[in-house]
Amino acid sequence: MIGFQHYLLLATVLFAVGIYGVLSKRNAVAVLMSVELMLNSVNLNFVAINRYLVTDHAVGQLFALIVIVVAAAEVAVGLALIISIFRQRKSVNLNDFNLLKW
Amino acid sequence: MNMNDLVFIVLGFITLLGAVGVVSFTNIVHAALSLVLSFLGVAGFYFQMQAEFLGLVQIMVYAGAISVLIIFAIMLVMDRDPNQTNISHPVNRWWGGLIALLFAGIIGFAIRESRFTGQAGSPDADRVGQLAELVLGNYVIAFEIAAILLLVAVVGAIILAKGAKEQ
Known part of the structure:
Protein backbone atom coordinates (compact mmCIF):
# COMPACT_ATOMS: atom_id res chain seq x y z
CA MET A 1 0.00 0.00 0.00
CA ILE A 2 1.52 3.25 -1.15
CA GLY A 3 1.41 5.94 1.52
CA PHE A 4 2.93 9.18 2.68
CA GLN A 5 6.37 7.72 3.39
CA HIS A 6 6.78 6.47 -0.17
CA TYR A 7 6.30 9.98 -1.51
CA LEU A 8 8.90 11.28 0.94
CA LEU A 9 11.35 8.55 -0.07
CA LEU A 10 10.84 9.27 -3.76
CA ALA A 11 11.41 12.99 -3.17
CA THR A 12 14.58 12.14 -1.21
CA VAL A 13 15.97 10.10 -4.09
CA LEU A 14 15.12 12.91 -6.53
CA PHE A 15 16.88 15.42 -4.27
CA ALA A 16 19.95 13.16 -4.01
CA VAL A 17 20.17 12.95 -7.81
CA GLY A 18 20.03 16.76 -7.86
CA ILE A 19 22.83 16.99 -5.27
CA TYR A 20 24.97 14.65 -7.36
CA GLY A 21 24.36 16.79 -10.45
CA VAL A 22 25.21 20.04 -8.68
CA LEU A 23 28.42 18.67 -7.18
CA SER A 24 29.76 16.74 -10.16
CA LYS A 25 28.79 18.60 -13.34
CA ARG A 26 31.15 21.07 -15.01
CA ASN A 27 28.62 22.71 -17.32
CA ALA A 28 26.83 25.65 -15.68
CA VAL A 29 23.55 24.86 -17.46
CA ALA A 30 23.67 21.29 -16.17
CA VAL A 31 24.10 22.61 -12.62
CA LEU A 32 21.02 24.80 -13.08
CA MET A 33 19.04 21.79 -14.34
CA SER A 34 20.08 19.81 -11.27
CA VAL A 35 18.91 22.66 -9.04
CA GLU A 36 15.54 22.44 -10.81
CA LEU A 37 15.39 18.73 -9.93
CA MET A 38 15.96 19.56 -6.27
CA LEU A 39 13.25 22.25 -6.30
CA ASN A 40 10.86 19.74 -7.86
CA SER A 41 11.49 17.22 -5.12
CA VAL A 42 10.79 19.87 -2.45
CA ASN A 43 7.54 20.75 -4.22
CA LEU A 44 6.60 17.07 -4.24
CA ASN A 45 7.12 17.02 -0.47
CA PHE A 46 4.94 20.11 0.02
CA VAL A 47 2.08 18.61 -1.96
CA ALA A 48 2.39 15.21 -0.25
CA ILE A 49 2.32 16.82 3.21
CA ASN A 50 -0.71 18.84 2.16
CA ARG A 51 -2.40 15.66 0.98
CA TYR A 52 -1.63 13.41 3.95
CA LEU A 53 -0.92 15.51 7.05
CA VAL A 54 -2.53 18.97 6.73
CA THR A 55 -5.72 18.15 4.93
CA ASP A 56 -8.11 20.90 5.96
CA HIS A 57 -6.68 23.66 3.79
CA ALA A 58 -4.46 23.95 0.74
CA VAL A 59 -1.54 25.90 2.21
CA GLY A 60 1.03 23.31 1.08
CA GLN A 61 -0.08 23.73 -2.50
CA LEU A 62 0.24 27.50 -2.09
CA PHE A 63 3.85 27.10 -0.92
CA ALA A 64 4.58 24.85 -3.88
CA LEU A 65 3.09 27.46 -6.21
CA ILE A 66 5.33 30.18 -4.77
CA VAL A 67 8.37 27.90 -5.06
CA ILE A 68 7.51 27.43 -8.75
CA VAL A 69 7.37 31.21 -9.22
CA VAL A 70 10.74 31.71 -7.52
CA ALA A 71 12.24 28.84 -9.54
CA ALA A 72 11.07 30.44 -12.78
CA ALA A 73 12.66 33.74 -11.79
CA GLU A 74 15.85 31.95 -10.73
CA VAL A 75 16.15 30.07 -14.03
CA ALA A 76 15.59 33.24 -16.08
CA VAL A 77 18.27 35.21 -14.22
CA GLY A 78 20.65 32.24 -14.03
CA LEU A 79 20.52 31.55 -17.75
CA ALA A 80 20.95 35.26 -18.50
CA LEU A 81 24.06 35.27 -16.29
CA ILE A 82 25.42 32.20 -18.10
CA ILE A 83 24.83 33.81 -21.51
CA SER A 84 26.46 37.01 -20.32
CA ILE A 85 29.54 35.25 -18.92
CA PHE A 86 29.78 33.05 -22.03
CA ARG A 87 30.13 36.21 -24.10
CA GLN A 88 33.16 37.27 -22.07
CA ARG A 89 34.98 33.99 -21.45
CA LYS A 90 33.76 31.88 -24.41
CA SER A 91 33.04 28.98 -22.08
CA VAL A 92 30.31 27.54 -19.85
CA ASN A 93 32.74 25.37 -17.87
CA LEU A 94 32.49 26.26 -14.18
CA ASN A 95 36.26 25.75 -13.80
CA ASP A 96 36.83 28.77 -16.05
CA PHE A 97 34.73 31.06 -13.87
CA ASN A 98 37.43 31.73 -11.28
CA LEU A 99 37.66 35.48 -11.84
CA LEU A 100 36.64 36.33 -8.26
CA LYS A 101 38.97 33.78 -6.67
CA TRP A 102 42.18 35.00 -5.11
CA MET B 1 -1.82 -3.96 -5.40
CA ASN B 2 -4.51 -1.52 -6.41
CA MET B 3 -4.63 1.07 -9.15
CA ASN B 4 -3.19 3.85 -6.99
CA ASP B 5 -0.04 1.85 -6.22
CA LEU B 6 0.42 0.95 -9.87
CA VAL B 7 0.16 4.62 -10.88
CA PHE B 8 2.69 5.55 -8.18
CA ILE B 9 5.19 2.95 -9.39
CA VAL B 10 4.86 3.93 -13.06
CA LEU B 11 5.14 7.66 -12.31
CA GLY B 12 8.06 7.10 -9.95
CA PHE B 13 9.86 5.09 -12.62
CA ILE B 14 9.31 7.87 -15.20
CA THR B 15 10.41 10.61 -12.81
CA LEU B 16 13.55 8.86 -11.59
CA LEU B 17 14.46 7.74 -15.12
CA GLY B 18 14.29 11.36 -16.25
CA ALA B 19 16.30 12.55 -13.26
CA VAL B 20 19.03 9.95 -13.78
CA GLY B 21 19.09 10.88 -17.48
CA VAL B 22 19.79 14.51 -16.56
CA VAL B 23 23.00 13.55 -14.79
CA SER B 24 24.09 10.69 -17.03
CA PHE B 25 23.62 11.85 -20.65
CA THR B 26 26.83 13.32 -22.03
CA ASN B 27 24.94 15.44 -24.56
CA ILE B 28 23.31 18.30 -22.71
CA VAL B 29 20.42 18.61 -25.19
CA HIS B 30 19.45 15.02 -24.35
CA ALA B 31 19.81 15.86 -20.66
CA ALA B 32 17.40 18.80 -21.06
CA LEU B 33 14.84 16.59 -22.82
CA SER B 34 15.24 14.04 -20.04
CA LEU B 35 14.55 16.85 -17.56
CA VAL B 36 11.21 17.46 -19.33
CA LEU B 37 10.35 13.77 -18.80
CA SER B 38 11.09 14.15 -15.09
CA PHE B 39 8.93 17.31 -14.88
CA LEU B 40 6.03 15.50 -16.53
CA GLY B 41 6.38 12.64 -14.03
CA VAL B 42 6.20 15.10 -11.14
CA ALA B 43 3.12 16.70 -12.75
CA GLY B 44 1.56 13.23 -12.79
CA PHE B 45 2.22 12.95 -9.05
CA TYR B 46 0.44 16.27 -8.51
CA PHE B 47 -2.59 14.95 -10.40
CA GLN B 48 -2.47 11.77 -8.33
CA MET B 49 -2.46 13.79 -5.10
CA GLN B 50 -5.52 15.83 -6.10
CA ALA B 51 -3.50 18.97 -6.82
CA GLU B 52 -4.84 19.42 -10.35
CA PHE B 53 -4.11 23.14 -10.52
CA LEU B 54 -0.48 22.61 -9.52
CA GLY B 55 -0.19 19.79 -12.04
CA LEU B 56 -1.32 22.08 -14.84
CA VAL B 57 1.00 24.85 -13.62
CA GLN B 58 3.85 22.32 -13.54
CA ILE B 59 3.19 21.29 -17.15
CA MET B 60 2.85 24.87 -18.40
CA VAL B 61 5.66 26.53 -16.42
CA TYR B 62 8.20 23.74 -16.00
CA ALA B 63 7.67 21.38 -18.92
CA GLY B 64 6.68 24.27 -21.20
CA ALA B 65 8.42 27.52 -20.38
CA ILE B 66 11.47 26.64 -18.29
CA SER B 67 12.54 23.73 -20.50
CA VAL B 68 12.26 25.88 -23.64
CA LEU B 69 14.30 28.57 -21.91
CA ILE B 70 16.97 26.05 -20.92
CA ILE B 71 17.16 24.57 -24.43
CA PHE B 72 17.45 28.04 -25.99
CA ALA B 73 20.24 28.92 -23.57
CA ILE B 74 22.02 25.64 -24.42
CA MET B 75 21.84 26.50 -28.12
CA LEU B 76 23.27 29.97 -27.44
CA VAL B 77 26.22 28.78 -25.38
CA MET B 78 27.20 25.63 -27.29
CA ASP B 79 30.97 25.90 -27.67
CA ARG B 80 32.25 22.40 -28.48
CA ASP B 81 31.27 18.95 -29.70
CA PRO B 82 27.69 18.37 -28.44
CA ASN B 83 28.57 14.90 -27.15
CA GLN B 84 31.07 16.36 -24.68
CA THR B 85 28.87 19.12 -23.24
CA ASN B 86 27.58 17.39 -20.09
CA ILE B 87 30.60 15.52 -18.76
CA SER B 88 31.25 15.17 -15.05
CA HIS B 89 34.29 16.43 -13.21
CA PRO B 90 36.71 13.44 -12.95
CA VAL B 91 37.30 13.86 -9.19
CA ASN B 92 34.19 15.67 -8.00
CA ARG B 93 31.86 13.01 -9.41
CA TRP B 94 33.01 10.55 -6.74
CA TRP B 95 32.68 13.11 -3.95
CA GLY B 96 29.32 14.17 -5.28
CA GLY B 97 28.10 10.60 -5.52
CA LEU B 98 29.30 9.87 -2.00
CA ILE B 99 27.58 12.95 -0.55
CA ALA B 100 24.37 12.23 -2.46
CA LEU B 101 24.34 8.60 -1.27
CA LEU B 102 25.00 9.66 2.33
CA PHE B 103 22.18 12.21 2.12
CA ALA B 104 19.71 9.73 0.66
CA GLY B 105 20.71 7.09 3.21
CA ILE B 106 20.37 9.35 6.25
CA ILE B 107 17.11 11.01 5.21
CA GLY B 108 15.67 7.70 4.00
CA PHE B 109 16.50 6.06 7.33
CA ALA B 110 14.90 8.96 9.21
CA ILE B 111 11.74 8.67 7.08
CA ARG B 112 11.57 4.90 7.63
CA GLU B 113 11.90 5.32 11.39
CA SER B 114 9.33 8.13 11.67
CA ARG B 115 5.69 7.56 12.42
CA PHE B 116 3.22 9.84 10.69
CA THR B 117 -0.33 9.92 11.99
CA GLY B 118 -2.11 11.58 9.11
CA GLN B 119 -5.04 10.35 7.11
CA ALA B 120 -5.45 11.15 3.44
CA GLY B 121 -7.89 13.98 2.90
CA SER B 122 -11.16 13.45 1.12
CA PRO B 123 -10.61 13.38 -2.64
CA ASP B 124 -13.55 15.66 -3.46
CA ALA B 125 -12.40 18.74 -1.54
Whole structure:
Protein backbone atom coordinates (compact mmCIF):
# COMPACT_ATOMS: atom_id res chain seq x y z
CA MET A 1 0.00 0.00 0.00
CA ILE A 2 1.52 3.25 -1.15
CA GLY A 3 1.41 5.94 1.52
CA PHE A 4 2.93 9.18 2.68
CA GLN A 5 6.37 7.72 3.39
CA HIS A 6 6.78 6.47 -0.17
CA TYR A 7 6.30 9.98 -1.51
CA LEU A 8 8.90 11.28 0.94
CA LEU A 9 11.35 8.55 -0.07
CA LEU A 10 10.84 9.27 -3.76
CA ALA A 11 11.41 12.99 -3.17
CA THR A 12 14.58 12.14 -1.21
CA VAL A 13 15.97 10.10 -4.09
CA LEU A 14 15.12 12.91 -6.53
CA PHE A 15 16.88 15.42 -4.27
CA ALA A 16 19.95 13.16 -4.01
CA VAL A 17 20.17 12.95 -7.81
CA GLY A 18 20.03 16.76 -7.86
CA ILE A 19 22.83 16.99 -5.27
CA TYR A 20 24.97 14.65 -7.36
CA GLY A 21 24.36 16.79 -10.45
CA VAL A 22 25.21 20.04 -8.68
CA LEU A 23 28.42 18.67 -7.18
CA SER A 24 29.76 16.74 -10.16
CA LYS A 25 28.79 18.60 -13.34
CA ARG A 26 31.15 21.07 -15.01
CA ASN A 27 28.62 22.71 -17.32
CA ALA A 28 26.83 25.65 -15.68
CA VAL A 29 23.55 24.86 -17.46
CA ALA A 30 23.67 21.29 -16.17
CA VAL A 31 24.10 22.61 -12.62
CA LEU A 32 21.02 24.80 -13.08
CA MET A 33 19.04 21.79 -14.34
CA SER A 34 20.08 19.81 -11.27
CA VAL A 35 18.91 22.66 -9.04
CA GLU A 36 15.54 22.44 -10.81
CA LEU A 37 15.39 18.73 -9.93
CA MET A 38 15.96 19.56 -6.27
CA LEU A 39 13.25 22.25 -6.30
CA ASN A 40 10.86 19.74 -7.86
CA SER A 41 11.49 17.22 -5.12
CA VAL A 42 10.79 19.87 -2.45
CA ASN A 43 7.54 20.75 -4.22
CA LEU A 44 6.60 17.07 -4.24
CA ASN A 45 7.12 17.02 -0.47
CA PHE A 46 4.94 20.11 0.02
CA VAL A 47 2.08 18.61 -1.96
CA ALA A 48 2.39 15.21 -0.25
CA ILE A 49 2.32 16.82 3.21
CA ASN A 50 -0.71 18.84 2.16
CA ARG A 51 -2.40 15.66 0.98
CA TYR A 52 -1.63 13.41 3.95
CA LEU A 53 -0.92 15.51 7.05
CA VAL A 54 -2.53 18.97 6.73
CA THR A 55 -5.72 18.15 4.93
CA ASP A 56 -8.11 20.90 5.96
CA HIS A 57 -6.68 23.66 3.79
CA ALA A 58 -4.46 23.95 0.74
CA VAL A 59 -1.54 25.90 2.21
CA GLY A 60 1.03 23.31 1.08
CA GLN A 61 -0.08 23.73 -2.50
CA LEU A 62 0.24 27.50 -2.09
CA PHE A 63 3.85 27.10 -0.92
CA ALA A 64 4.58 24.85 -3.88
CA LEU A 65 3.09 27.46 -6.21
CA ILE A 66 5.33 30.18 -4.77
CA VAL A 67 8.37 27.90 -5.06
CA ILE A 68 7.51 27.43 -8.75
CA VAL A 69 7.37 31.21 -9.22
CA VAL A 70 10.74 31.71 -7.52
CA ALA A 71 12.24 28.84 -9.54
CA ALA A 72 11.07 30.44 -12.78
CA ALA A 73 12.66 33.74 -11.79
CA GLU A 74 15.85 31.95 -10.73
CA VAL A 75 16.15 30.07 -14.03
CA ALA A 76 15.59 33.24 -16.08
CA VAL A 77 18.27 35.21 -14.22
CA GLY A 78 20.65 32.24 -14.03
CA LEU A 79 20.52 31.55 -17.75
CA ALA A 80 20.95 35.26 -18.50
CA LEU A 81 24.06 35.27 -16.29
CA ILE A 82 25.42 32.20 -18.10
CA ILE A 83 24.83 33.81 -21.51
CA SER A 84 26.46 37.01 -20.32
CA ILE A 85 29.54 35.25 -18.92
CA PHE A 86 29.78 33.05 -22.03
CA ARG A 87 30.13 36.21 -24.10
CA GLN A 88 33.16 37.27 -22.07
CA ARG A 89 34.98 33.99 -21.45
CA LYS A 90 33.76 31.88 -24.41
CA SER A 91 33.04 28.98 -22.08
CA VAL A 92 30.31 27.54 -19.85
CA ASN A 93 32.74 25.37 -17.87
CA LEU A 94 32.49 26.26 -14.18
CA ASN A 95 36.26 25.75 -13.80
CA ASP A 96 36.83 28.77 -16.05
CA PHE A 97 34.73 31.06 -13.87
CA ASN A 98 37.43 31.73 -11.28
CA LEU A 99 37.66 35.48 -11.84
CA LEU A 100 36.64 36.33 -8.26
CA LYS A 101 38.97 33.78 -6.67
CA TRP A 102 42.18 35.00 -5.11
CA MET B 1 -1.82 -3.96 -5.40
CA ASN B 2 -4.51 -1.52 -6.41
CA MET B 3 -4.63 1.07 -9.15
CA ASN B 4 -3.19 3.85 -6.99
CA ASP B 5 -0.04 1.85 -6.22
CA LEU B 6 0.42 0.95 -9.87
CA VAL B 7 0.16 4.62 -10.88
CA PHE B 8 2.69 5.55 -8.18
CA ILE B 9 5.19 2.95 -9.39
CA VAL B 10 4.86 3.93 -13.06
CA LEU B 11 5.14 7.66 -12.31
CA GLY B 12 8.06 7.10 -9.95
CA PHE B 13 9.86 5.09 -12.62
CA ILE B 14 9.31 7.87 -15.20
CA THR B 15 10.41 10.61 -12.81
CA LEU B 16 13.55 8.86 -11.59
CA LEU B 17 14.46 7.74 -15.12
CA GLY B 18 14.29 11.36 -16.25
CA ALA B 19 16.30 12.55 -13.26
CA VAL B 20 19.03 9.95 -13.78
CA GLY B 21 19.09 10.88 -17.48
CA VAL B 22 19.79 14.51 -16.56
CA VAL B 23 23.00 13.55 -14.79
CA SER B 24 24.09 10.69 -17.03
CA PHE B 25 23.62 11.85 -20.65
CA THR B 26 26.83 13.32 -22.03
CA ASN B 27 24.94 15.44 -24.56
CA ILE B 28 23.31 18.30 -22.71
CA VAL B 29 20.42 18.61 -25.19
CA HIS B 30 19.45 15.02 -24.35
CA ALA B 31 19.81 15.86 -20.66
CA ALA B 32 17.40 18.80 -21.06
CA LEU B 33 14.84 16.59 -22.82
CA SER B 34 15.24 14.04 -20.04
CA LEU B 35 14.55 16.85 -17.56
CA VAL B 36 11.21 17.46 -19.33
CA LEU B 37 10.35 13.77 -18.80
CA SER B 38 11.09 14.15 -15.09
CA PHE B 39 8.93 17.31 -14.88
CA LEU B 40 6.03 15.50 -16.53
CA GLY B 41 6.38 12.64 -14.03
CA VAL B 42 6.20 15.10 -11.14
CA ALA B 43 3.12 16.70 -12.75
CA GLY B 44 1.56 13.23 -12.79
CA PHE B 45 2.22 12.95 -9.05
CA TYR B 46 0.44 16.27 -8.51
CA PHE B 47 -2.59 14.95 -10.40
CA GLN B 48 -2.47 11.77 -8.33
CA MET B 49 -2.46 13.79 -5.10
CA GLN B 50 -5.52 15.83 -6.10
CA ALA B 51 -3.50 18.97 -6.82
CA GLU B 52 -4.84 19.42 -10.35
CA PHE B 53 -4.11 23.14 -10.52
CA LEU B 54 -0.48 22.61 -9.52
CA GLY B 55 -0.19 19.79 -12.04
CA LEU B 56 -1.32 22.08 -14.84
CA VAL B 57 1.00 24.85 -13.62
CA GLN B 58 3.85 22.32 -13.54
CA ILE B 59 3.19 21.29 -17.15
CA MET B 60 2.85 24.87 -18.40
CA VAL B 61 5.66 26.53 -16.42
CA TYR B 62 8.20 23.74 -16.00
CA ALA B 63 7.67 21.38 -18.92
CA GLY B 64 6.68 24.27 -21.20
CA ALA B 65 8.42 27.52 -20.38
CA ILE B 66 11.47 26.64 -18.29
CA SER B 67 12.54 23.73 -20.50
CA VAL B 68 12.26 25.88 -23.64
CA LEU B 69 14.30 28.57 -21.91
CA ILE B 70 16.97 26.05 -20.92
CA ILE B 71 17.16 24.57 -24.43
CA PHE B 72 17.45 28.04 -25.99
CA ALA B 73 20.24 28.92 -23.57
CA ILE B 74 22.02 25.64 -24.42
CA MET B 75 21.84 26.50 -28.12
CA LEU B 76 23.27 29.97 -27.44
CA VAL B 77 26.22 28.78 -25.38
CA MET B 78 27.20 25.63 -27.29
CA ASP B 79 30.97 25.90 -27.67
CA ARG B 80 32.25 22.40 -28.48
CA ASP B 81 31.27 18.95 -29.70
CA PRO B 82 27.69 18.37 -28.44
CA ASN B 83 28.57 14.90 -27.15
CA GLN B 84 31.07 16.36 -24.68
CA THR B 85 28.87 19.12 -23.24
CA ASN B 86 27.58 17.39 -20.09
CA ILE B 87 30.60 15.52 -18.76
CA SER B 88 31.25 15.17 -15.05
CA HIS B 89 34.29 16.43 -13.21
CA PRO B 90 36.71 13.44 -12.95
CA VAL B 91 37.30 13.86 -9.19
CA ASN B 92 34.19 15.67 -8.00
CA ARG B 93 31.86 13.01 -9.41
CA TRP B 94 33.01 10.55 -6.74
CA TRP B 95 32.68 13.11 -3.95
CA GLY B 96 29.32 14.17 -5.28
CA GLY B 97 28.10 10.60 -5.52
CA LEU B 98 29.30 9.87 -2.00
CA ILE B 99 27.58 12.95 -0.55
CA ALA B 100 24.37 12.23 -2.46
CA LEU B 101 24.34 8.60 -1.27
CA LEU B 102 25.00 9.66 2.33
CA PHE B 103 22.18 12.21 2.12
CA ALA B 104 19.71 9.73 0.66
CA GLY B 105 20.71 7.09 3.21
CA ILE B 106 20.37 9.35 6.25
CA ILE B 107 17.11 11.01 5.21
CA GLY B 108 15.67 7.70 4.00
CA PHE B 109 16.50 6.06 7.33
CA ALA B 110 14.90 8.96 9.21
CA ILE B 111 11.74 8.67 7.08
CA ARG B 112 11.57 4.90 7.63
CA GLU B 113 11.90 5.32 11.39
CA SER B 114 9.33 8.13 11.67
CA ARG B 115 5.69 7.56 12.42
CA PHE B 116 3.22 9.84 10.69
CA THR B 117 -0.33 9.92 11.99
CA GLY B 118 -2.11 11.58 9.11
CA GLN B 119 -5.04 10.35 7.11
CA ALA B 120 -5.45 11.15 3.44
CA GLY B 121 -7.89 13.98 2.90
CA SER B 122 -11.16 13.45 1.12
CA PRO B 123 -10.61 13.38 -2.64
CA ASP B 124 -13.55 15.66 -3.46
CA ALA B 125 -12.40 18.74 -1.54
CA ASP B 126 -12.44 21.95 -3.60
CA ARG B 127 -8.67 22.50 -3.61
CA VAL B 128 -8.64 25.18 -6.30
CA GLY B 129 -11.22 27.25 -4.41
CA GLN B 130 -9.24 26.91 -1.18
CA LEU B 131 -6.05 27.88 -3.00
CA ALA B 132 -7.73 30.96 -4.46
CA GLU B 133 -9.01 32.04 -1.06
CA LEU B 134 -5.55 31.66 0.46
CA VAL B 135 -3.74 33.46 -2.39
CA LEU B 136 -6.10 36.46 -2.30
CA GLY B 137 -6.69 36.29 1.47
CA ASN B 138 -4.10 35.57 4.14
CA TYR B 139 -1.19 35.24 1.73
CA VAL B 140 -1.95 38.16 -0.57
CA ILE B 141 1.33 39.91 0.33
CA ALA B 142 3.36 36.85 -0.72
CA PHE B 143 1.35 36.77 -3.94
CA GLU B 144 2.08 40.43 -4.71
CA ILE B 145 5.76 40.03 -3.84
CA ALA B 146 5.94 37.04 -6.18
CA ALA B 147 4.47 39.22 -8.95
CA ILE B 148 7.07 41.94 -8.32
CA LEU B 149 9.84 39.32 -8.15
CA LEU B 150 8.84 37.97 -11.56
CA LEU B 151 8.80 41.46 -13.08
CA VAL B 152 12.22 42.33 -11.65
CA ALA B 153 13.65 38.97 -12.72
CA VAL B 154 12.40 39.38 -16.30
CA VAL B 155 13.81 42.92 -16.58
CA GLY B 156 17.09 41.82 -14.99
CA ALA B 157 17.39 38.80 -17.27
CA ILE B 158 16.85 40.93 -20.38
CA ILE B 159 19.46 43.47 -19.30
CA LEU B 160 21.99 40.77 -18.33
CA ALA B 161 21.54 38.80 -21.55
CA LYS B 162 21.61 41.91 -23.76
CA GLY B 163 24.94 43.02 -22.31
CA ALA B 164 26.16 46.48 -21.40
CA LYS B 165 26.99 48.93 -24.16
CA GLU B 166 30.68 49.35 -24.86
CA GLN B 167 31.77 52.88 -24.06
